[in-house]
Amino acid sequence: MNILRQVFILISINYIGNLLSGIFGLVIPGNVLGFLILFLLLFSKIIKPIQIEKVSNLLLFNLTFLFIPSGVSLINILDKLKSVWIQILIISILSTIITIIVTAFTIQLLMGDRNE
Structure with a gap:
């Protein structure tokens, strides 16, 4: 019953x-x-957190199964992606670099200068 309440x-x-x-x-x-x-x-x-812990852990443990529909959709449109794969690669690399930089600055801002 506890799991049912968490799902609800x-x-x-x-x-x-x-x-x-x-x-x-x-x-x-x-x-x-x-x-x-x-x-x-x-x-x-x-x-x-304890009120939703069991179901949350279950969902996190099986998170990869939730990406299967997205992967199948990408495979279905693979012929359309072939013409723009370079742009997708560049956007993926740039967005990853920007995310790393923003995350680093955010951590520095939140932690402050603890090296002093």
Whole structure:
């Protein structure tokens, strides 16, 4: 019963995010809005991590299965991607470098100068 309650909490938050996104016509997808709502509920300690721990760990452990539909979709449009693979490669490399740099500066900013 405990796992069922945890699943219900996560599905309810996801549903609320999708509902709010649909009602207000937001640019943010409902799933992302659901994650933001979950973050706020966890941050404000309305929901404690232990209340969703088992299902969260189960989803994280099986996360690779959630990427299978995306991989199959990419294989289905592989002939279209062949003409733009260089652009995709360049964008992937540049976005990775930018992400690393922004992450490094954010960590430095949040940690402050601890080397002094």
